[in-house]
Amino acid sequence: METKDILLQLRTQKGYSQDELAEQVFVTRQAVSRWENGETVPGTETLKLLSKLFNVSINTLLGAPRKLVCQCCGMPLEDAFLSKEPDGSFNEEYCQWCYADGKFVYTDLEQLTDFLVEHMSNENWPPEQARAYFAESLPKLAYWKKIKV
Numbered sequence: 001m002e003t004k005d006i007l008l009q010l011r012t013q014k015g016y017s018q019d020e021l022a023e024q025v026f027v028t029r030q031a032v033s034r035w036e037n038g039e040t041v042p043g044t045e046t047l048k049l050l051s052k053l054f055n056v057s058i059n060t061l062l063g064a065p066r067k068l069v070c071q072c073c074g075m076p077l078e079d080a081f082l083s084k085e086p087d088g089s090f091n092e093e094y095c096q097w098c099y100a101d102g103k104f105v106y107t108d109l110e111q112l113t114d115f116l117v118e119h120m121s122n123e124n125w126p127p128e129q130a131r132a133y134f135a136e137s138l139p140k141l142a143y144w145k146k147i148k149v
Helices: 003-014 018-024 029-036 044-054 109-120 127-140 142-146
Strands: 082-084 090-095
Touching: 003 018, 003 029, 003 044, 018 029, 090 142, 109 127, 127 142
Parallel strands: none
Antiparallel strands: 082 090
């Protein structure tokens, strides 16, 4: 879906008129109309306000152009699993299990690996194979690069 369709759908689901939405995000009704007609796209600050208002990520508002992956554990991210900052805004880099209440849950790669192996290995993916996969893939994620594993 395109941004124009997503905004129209979210606005109507909330029961807002174009005027009411415009008031919520400090723009004119004409701006909302132009978004919904596909003439323009909201700016960065307005996208942040819309994200918070509709409780969806900016990525979702833009039609999900990026495939989001948690930069700590590697899990594919959807809005339902995204972490949030203390102010309630979405953090599109981490899942809610790796980053919660403004803090990282895992600071030790071995601890995360042990958790993932315990919960993700099965008869088709034995623990030693899962451990090898995580040992190879996790250090490539931005969080672990940043803390220099």
